[in-house]
Each structure stands twice: as C-alpha cells, then as structure tokens.
Amino acid sequence: MSRVTFFEVEILDPKTKGQLCFLDKVEPHATIGEIKCLFHKAYPQWYPSRQALKLDPKGKALKDDEILQNLPVGTTATLYFKDLGPQVGWTMVFLSEYAGPLFIYLLFYFRLPYIYRHKHAFTSSPYPAVTLACVCHSIHYIKRLVETIFVHRFSHGTMPLRNIVRNCLYYWGFAAWLAYYINHPLYTPPYYGNKQVNYALAMFVICQAGNFSINLTLNNLRSDGSKARKIPYPTKNPFTWLFFFVSCPNYTYEAGAWFSFTIMTQCVPVGLFTLISFIQMTIWAKGKHYTYIREFKEYPDLRMPIIPFLL
C-alpha cells in the first residue's frame, strides 16, 4: 500500500519574507490554481486572478495549471505572493472598448446639442458620404462586439484594471475626435466625389468580410477546447488565402478596413488613427510571427508578419 505524501505550502511576502499563509495537507498533484483558491479563502480580498505566486521573489509568476509535485520544491514548498492589483476580464474590457465608440459616434452623427453650434443641433448632413461613414463605423464596432461575445477565445482570463482605463481612453477619445470632424457642419466631402467614396466602400466591405473570416478560422483552431497553439492554414474560403502570405491576416484586413475608411471620409484624424493602429498591429503581428517560427520548425517560409512580401 502506498502512502500519499502530503505537501506543505507556505506563502510569503517577498519584501518582508513574513509568512502570509500556511497550508498543510496539500495534495501533491494540486495545481497552482487550486492553491490560489485556498489562499483566497484566507484573504478574501485577493481573488485568484489577482494573485501571482512565484518560486523566487524576483522570478516569473507560476502558471495556474502547474502541478505542485512537478515544481523544484521539497515537501514544504515556499511560494512568494504578489498582488497584481484589481483585475478585469478580457471580455469585459473588449465590450467596453467597443461599445463606447459605437455610441459616441452616434452622438456626433445626430449632432446632439453642445457639440456644434446651437443652430446645428439635431440637424443632419446633406452628404451621403457622411451617412455612409456612420453606417460603416457602426457596423465595424457591432461586428467587433459580436466577435467578442461569440467568436474569440482568450488565453488569459484577466488584465489589470488600469489597462481598461487606458484602452477605453484611447478608443473612445479617437472615436470622438474623428466623429467630430466627419459630422461637422463644415465637413468637406471627398475630392473625387462619389467615385472615391464607392471604391473605398467596396474595399471596406471586403476587408470587414476578410477580417471576420480570419477570426472564425482562428476560432476553429481551438474548437476542441485545447490551449495549444496551432499553425493556421488557408481554407476553402478565399478570404483566408491571405494565410499563404502573412501570419496575421486579421491585422492586414483590419488595417485595410481603416485605410478604406480614411479614403472614404478624406479626414486627417481618421488617417492618424489608421496610422497608429497600423503601427500597433505591426508590433503585435511581428511578435506573433516570431513566436510561430520559434515554436514550429515547419512554419511556411513565404509568410511575412502583416504585409505580404514587405513587412
């Protein structure tokens, strides 16, 4: 008959080295996640997603699925605790980031009082380009909200609270700024008129469809519930054929959509938003691209991070 050796876990404050919590009779195959739940019982204000447990005061945080007996510890494990601060779920973050611009743009489109001169309150623009821009902008964010609720799978559960403040400021601020100009009584429609608007609109729709296709494809990679990374490949859907050339076609299409929107509205603030978004997405795409290359020896050679052959 084998006897199970229970572990003891002590959790210390990394600065004072004082003992915050002592857990005895811990199962050897307990996970870090389970230990966090036990710690939470002792300190109700520190819910599990707010805890970082480390083997070394200056080391990296242990993952929730790590098993106690696989760690380089004796039967008495010493862990150091760090408070990550208030956390908020990724879904919550995305919903607020996207719902904001959706509504804020409409405030400007309907020219609510105090935004423009009093005589313009509740008036509407004579230009079809302006109404079209409102429709496109709204559809873009509605699509993002739908994707957040039904499509995306997040590998991390939460992020620090201050991120939601910073992200929302960025999205909401820019939405207000560009909506202000597009819906302004002194708005000047595009130089090449309807031709410019219609071509840009077509490109916008194509990019939205493309981005949505890619998000669905990426979602299907983990349809079995696994957390392992897989190489995405082109499918029968022509929009996914961009996978032959880039690692992150979702970002490519997104950049394309905003570029089209800039042409459609011929508005500098939109152009600035497009530029900044493109820079950020390029940084993300490069990160993802090199992660893929590191992890998979058979990763396709032809692919670039975000722009085929170029970037």
Added chain:
Amino acid sequence: MAAPAKGTSRTAQNDVSSIKKKGPGALATAYLVIYNVVMTAGWLVIAVGLVRAYLSKGSYHGLYYSIERPLKFFQTGALLEILHCAVGIVPSSVVLTGFQVMSRVFLTWAVTHSVREVQSEDSVLLFVVAWTVTEIIRYSFYTFSLLNHLPYLIKWARYTLFIVLYPMGVTGELLTIYAALPYVQKTGLYSVTLPNKYNFSFDYYTFLILVMVSYIPLFPQLYFHMMRQRKKVLASVEEHQKSN
C-alpha cells in the same frame, strides 16, 4: 520640461545596474565620449556667452539674443540621443528619451523661436540658465562615466542640484508659454481652421494651454522619481565608502 529630472532619470538607471549591463563596444564608446565632450563644450559656450553678455550689458534682461544660435544648435543636437537609444549604444528607453528631448526642442523652436515677443521675457533666462547648468553637469557626468573615472563631485552635483534647477526650469518654461499665449491667439500661429479638404483643425492656443496643464501631473512624478534615485545613488556611495 526642465532637464535635471529628465537627464538624471535616464542614466540613473545606468548607475544602479551598470554592473549587469554589457555596455557599448569600443568604437561606440569612443563616439559617445566625443559626443558628450562636444555637448559639454557647447553648453559651456552658452554659459560663458551668458556671463559675458551680462557683464557687457550690465543687466540680465534680453540675454537670450546673445546665445540664441548656440542654444538652438546644441539643444537640437540632443536629438541624436534618441538615435543612441534606438541603436542600443545607450541603454535607455527610446520613448522616455524621445519625450524628454522633444519637450526641450518644442520649447526652443515652437515657443521661444516662433513667438518673437517672448524672447525678451525674463522667464526665458530662467529656463536657459537652468538648462545650461544641468546640461554641463549631465554631459560631463556621462563623459567621466564612459571613461570610468567619475569624480564624486560630479555625481553629487548631478543628483543634488536638480532640487533647485528642476523647479527653476519648469517655472521659466511655464511662464514663457504663458507669455506666448496672447500672441498665438491674436495671429492664429500654427493653427488650421475648418472648412478645408482634409477635414482637420488645430488650435495652437488650446494646445499650449493643454501643454501647460500636462506639467501638473508630470512634474511631481519626475521630481520625486529623481529624489528616490538620489537616495539610492548617494546611499550606495556611502556604503562603498564605509566598506573601504
């Protein structure tokens, strides 16, 4: 924003962790020594220029004109420091360095140079003096550090004089921007109005007010960061002396 905090917080990181970092190669070190010596000399030229102008004029009003050219040249030259960080021969953050240098360049060109009427203000002298003293100390600090021969006096000066120089510089900068406001509003300097085919507008007057407001959160943060760095650096010197 005034220099003491900026420059100091930049290499303060170096001081504490210089043992761990690899540092630039021999060629890069030679280049950096030359760069820092040239900058030290440049700001000394500005200092001497100020003193001579004061002595010959007999008053401290309108001294800006006597050092306008070297000030513009050497302050703008500091843009190279952003490149140094980007290339990696200086282990500082590109963003932080960029922010610090750009704010100086902004004050030099977009405020003092662009709005002639403020050039005779006394507030200009206030920040020019603060910048000059700070930069002479900062660049000689870097020079000596690169040559591994840092006199305690320079280290002490760098981490102590900011206590006075930083508020002095900030005051000079804020007063200068404030003095520029009426002229900017009257002439519509650097401003764009609607309607135009780019559907864009920019009000430089409002922008300057926002810049002034941004000092409120930024100044205390940088100042107290400097204070903390001071404690760290000067405490480690004490310990080193005790162990000797």
